[in-house]
Amino acid sequence: MEILQTLEAIWLARTAILDGLWNTIQISFLSILLGTILGIIVGLILTYGNRAARFAIRIYSDFLRGTPVFVLILACFYILSVVGLDLTAFQAGVFALTLFCSSHVGEIVRGALQAIPKGQTEAAKSIGLTFSKTFFSVLLPQALRQILPTWVNTATEIVKASTLLSIIGVVELLLAVQQIISRTYLSLELYFFAGFVFFIINFAIEKAGRYVERKVAIPT
Amino acid sequence: MSQNLLEIQNLHKRFGQLEVLKGIDLTMRQGDVVSLIGSSGSGKTTLLRCVNLLEEYEEGVVAVEGEQIGYKQKGGKRVRLSEKEIARQRAMTGMAFQHFNLFPHMTAVRNVMLGLIKTRGMDKDEAHSIAEKWLERVGMLQRKDHFPGQLSGGQQQRVAIARAIAMNPKLMLFDEVTSALDPELVNEVLAVVLDLAKDGMTMLLVTHEMQFAHDVSNRVIFMQDGRIGEEGPPKELFKKPKSERLAAFLKSSKF
Numbered sequence: 494m495e496i497l498q499t500l501e502a503i504w505l506a507r508t509a510i511l512d513g514l515w516n517t518i519q520i521s522f523l524s525i526l527l528g529t530i531l532g533i534i535v536g537l538i539l540t541y542g543n544r545a546a547r548f549a550i551r552i553y554s555d556f557l558r559g560t561p562v563f564v565l566i567l568a569c570f571y572i573l574s575v576v577g578l579d580l581t582a583f584q585a586g587v588f589a590l591t592l593f594c595s596s597h598v599g600e601i602v603r604g605a606l607q608a609i610p611k612g613q614t615e616a617a618k619s620i621g622l623t624f625s626k627t628f629f630s631v632l633l634p635q636a637l638r639q640i641l642p643t644w645v646n647t648a649t650e651i652v653k654a655s656t657l658l659s660i661i662g663v664v665e666l667l668l669a670v671q672q673i674i675s676r677t678y679l680s681l682e683l684y685f686f687a688g689f690v691f692f693i694i695n696f697a698i699e700k701a702g703r704y705v706e707r708k709v710a711i712p713t
Numbered sequence: 714m715s716q717n718l719l720e721i722q723n724l725h726k727r728f729g730q731l732e733v734l735k736g737i738d739l740t741m742r743q744g745d746v747v748s749l750i751g752s753s754g755s756g757k758t759t760l761l762r763c764v765n766l767l768e769e770y771e772e773g774v775v776a777v778e779g780e781q782i783g784y785k786q787k788g789g790k791r792v793r794l795s796e797k798e799i800a801r802q803r804a805m806t807g808m809a810f811q812h813f814n815l816f817p818h819m820t821a822v823r824n825v826m827l828g829l830i831k832t833r834g835m836d837k838d839e840a841h842s843i844a845e846k847w848l849e850r851v852g853m854l855q856r857k858d859h860f861p862g863q864l865s866g867g868q869q870q871r872v873a874i875a876r877a878i879a880m881n882p883k884l885m886l887f888d889e890v891t892s893a894l895d896p897e898l899v900n901e902v903l904a905v906v907l908d909l910a911k912d913g914m915t916m917l918l919v920t921h922e923m924q925f926a927h928d929v930s931n932r933v934i935f936m937q938d939g940r941i942g943e944e945g946p947p948k949e950l951f952k953k954p955k956s957e958r959l960a961a962f963l964k965s966s967k968f
Contacts, residue, residue, distance in 0.1 A: 610812075610814075612810060612812055612814035613814060613816065615767055615810065615814060616808075616810065616814035616815070616816070616873075616876075617816075617827075618765075618767065618800070618803055619765055619767070619803060619806075619807065619808040619810075619877065620803075620804065620807075620827065620828030620831075620832055620876065620877065620880055621800050621801060621803050621804025621828060621831075621832035621833075621880065622800060622827075622828065622831055622832060623796055623797060623800045624796060626831045626832075630816075630827060630831060631816055631827075634818050635816075635817065635818055638818070711817055711818050711860055711862060712860045712862065712863055713860070713862035713863060
């Protein structure tokens with residue numbers, strides 16, 4: 494490996510790389526945020542919805558989880574424009590990842606809520622709490638602790654999946670690096686560099702997750 | 714309406730095909746302490762849970778202070794009350810559970826404060842001082858900042874009782890509050906219940922502790938196959954059971 498040459502190539506292309514990195518961060522952040530909000534709603538309907546709502550959301554969730562993200566991204570970009578919803582590549586990509594994230598978070602939330610003993614809801618009822626108060630004061634705080642490790646895992650999956658947006662032309666980190674490779678032919682070195690940056694992002698997310706986990710752990 | 718605090722008339726409850734309560738009539742006045750005894754499956758716990766609508770009932774009336782719990786009559790039909798109304802009615806009674814059901818992510822004092830803040834609308838300071846008062850009453854003040862997972866079963870149950878009683882309920886429901894406890898922890902919980910009874914708290918208890926039922930109650934009800942088999946003052950009921958079923962039950966309970 495010609496380290497100096499690689500570092501020089503990276504330095505020369507720093508603006509393009511930082512732009513790509515910024516895109517990756519924005520895509521990941523938005524998809525995880527929106528996907529988590531939507532996912533909590535999905536989880537709530539799967540847990541407490543009536544039969545018809547549960548059925549509809551069950552199909553939604555199973556379909557999304559059973560479809561490759563790659564296909565989902567292409568579908569959001571091309572099919573939505575056919576039906577008259579013109580999204581930019583960035584928007585379509587975030588939309589696809591949000592749907593994907595929501596289906597996974599939905600299942601995690603459902604599992605966590607169903608794992609809370611029934612006695613918790615009964616105790617809350619017995620002191621006169623309505624369902625919404627019970628949910629926010631009693632159920633959600635317990636469910637969030639439960640879902641945290643799995644949710645962090647899903648978040649890192651979304652960061653990795655954000656690279657797939659390159660196929661619809663979103664210049665995220667990986668595509669930015671690929672463009673430099675096409676100029677410099679330093680493929681091995683620069684792919685390694687890109688992989689390392691993704692590793693750093695996900696490592697930071699996991700570390701932050703562990704930290705929060707320790708912070709909110711219930712003393713026993 | 715009557716001056717009965719609790720009035721249950723012709724209460725029926727079914728789980729699918731199985732009828733677990735087959736027409737219960739029960740009235741309680743202010744200050745009454747009534748124990749429900751009987752073998753498992755006789756409907757004691759279900760009866761208790763109908764009083765604060767943790768179980769829905771199909772027929773009959775449960776009324777606290779003359780107000781029917783859970784339903785109203787509208788055009789000759791029985792209509793379920795709104796969730797908000799039911800929540801308000803549930804706060805008229807307090808309940809202690811077999812498995813305590815403390816909120817594990819809150820300290821003892823926060824467990825007691827939750828209902829005061831969220832249901833009674835108190836500010837934090839007021840709720841805190843009331844919570845402390847009741848934790849002191851059940852002997853748990855020095856552990857107020859402990860989480861449930863850091864407390865023994867008996868301590869958790871005492872906190873759970875404080876949580877219910879701090880809401881200032883008109884009627885306390887105790888559902889086998891010592892059944893999940895190690896034998897050496899039973900007495901500390903029973904002492905708290907007895908203390909509350911002496912204070913004039915109106916209580917309806919489901920219990921397997923016959924000696925305790927005998928000591929604390931002014932009326933004991935023997936449940937049998939979803940009906941009231943026998944009822945009366947504890948001395949009469951325990952010393953001179955009328956039915957063979959009750960006699961056999963008391964014998965098997967080693968009373």
